[in-house]
Amino acid sequence: MAGWRVATAVALAVASTASAQVVPPVTTPVAPPWIGQQVFETAPLPDLTSPDQRTPIPPEDLPVTQRVQPGYEPVGVRAGAWMFSPSITTGMLYDSNVFATPRGAQSDLAAVIAPTLRARTLWERNGLDLQLSSQSYEYLNHPGLDQTDVGLRGTGWIDVRHDAQILTSFQAAHLHEGVGTLSSPTGAVQPTPYDLFSGDVTYRQEFNRLTAAVGTRVDSYSYGTTQAQNGSVIDQSNRDGQVYQVHGRVDYTLSPNLAVFSAAEGNNRELRGTPENPLDSSGYRLLSGVDVALTHLITGEFAAGYVSQRFADVTVGTIAGPAYRALLTWSPTRLLDLHVKAERVVTESADTTSTGVRADGFEVGADYELRRNVIFSLMGAYELEKFFAQVRTDRVTTADARLKYLLSQYGYLSLEYRFERRDSDIPVNSFDKHQVMINVTSQF
Helix, strand or coil: CHHHHHCCCCCCHHHHHHHHCCCCCCCCCCCCCHHHCCCCCCCCCCCCCCHHHCCCCCHHHCCHHHCCCCCCCCCCEEECCEEEEEEEEEEEEEECCCCCCCCCCCCEEEEEEEEEEEEEECCCCCEEEEEEEEEEEEECCCHHHCEEEEEEEEEEEEEEECCEEEEEEEEEEEEEECCCCCCCCCCECCCEEEEEEEEEEEEEEEECCEEEEEEEEEEEEEECEEEECCCCEEECHHHCEEEEEEEEEEEEEEECCEEEEEEEEEEEEEECCCCCCCCCEEEEEEEEEEEEEEECCEEEEEEEEEEEEEECCCCCCEEEEEEEEEEEEEEEECCEEEEEEEEEEECCHHHCCCCCEEEEEEEEEEEEEEECCEEEEEEEEEEEEEECCCCCEEEEEEEEEEEEEEEECCEEEEEEEEEEEEEECCHHHCEEEEEEEEEEEEEC
């Protein structure tokens, strides 16, 4: 219990959001050059004006959650050509249903502490950005839920020429799947540990208004064991293996307010599985669409395509059909951003105990700047998940609220609330829960 007395729990916003839905929530658009690797993320429209004529974008013209107001910038510690940015978050988490059960819910408080160290180069050309982080969760009444996640991730880029780059990224982490998440084994009462090693290499080339990128990626998974309610051990090593990907994207800018793009990703998933339940599969996803800025207040992406995943398990077969993605951001004032998102995704078999899931998600959200140092965010989402190889359809409803108060350039406070409901055709997988998080972050 020492950790409980010392720390009083970090925000689980990232972890809980990711666990609730297959379709990820609205994120900040990925700025070039990293759109070359994250080919299905929204790319900001390029600035076609001459570099000599460009003026810095004032904070009030940036999206609410991206603004760094004067006087609140993290300081960092410079050492030669490196900049180090340490931070630590502590707080308190209340979870109304820690085992995600349909009845007899048990609540608990968790103490969590999350230190992070970011190191990035200040070189004029080329660069390296590293982040070492840890999250340790300690529950007051259910120590079996305690866990510690540790990870190192990094990105690097080499400027081959002024218009060509080699992009790299990697991750090495020891992580856990939370109880009740989509990928957690049915009946598990403890988090499922796994190790993840991944790497990506991409080549990106600009040809005036045309930008093209092509790359390859590998993710390697190694799973441990968890415990069932009856005390038996659930071995998840059958999910060990590698996921290989190739990806590419082409963008063409028609005007300062309009660009078209096509993105493609192919994968081959070589997972251990069992003779009765093979987990191998291969497939692809294609999307083409437009990025638009109707005015300086409205931006969006609209894309359609096709997705197909062929599973070795004949009971699953092939999941195939139309794919789509739509994302719209409207800023009626400089203090308010409204978001709408819709997307269809087929999950990777490495991330789910059911060998195939097709998910359709819809989300709306808002970010409001109450004051220069006070941000309030709301988000609601609905997702329909169709399972293959079993008669099951899940409907997931989530709602999130967050209040962030910037104290100074050295830290901030945040208060978060999350509601999640999963209605499943298989009653044991249905549940609802409430989470409340109070956090303090110190940064340098």
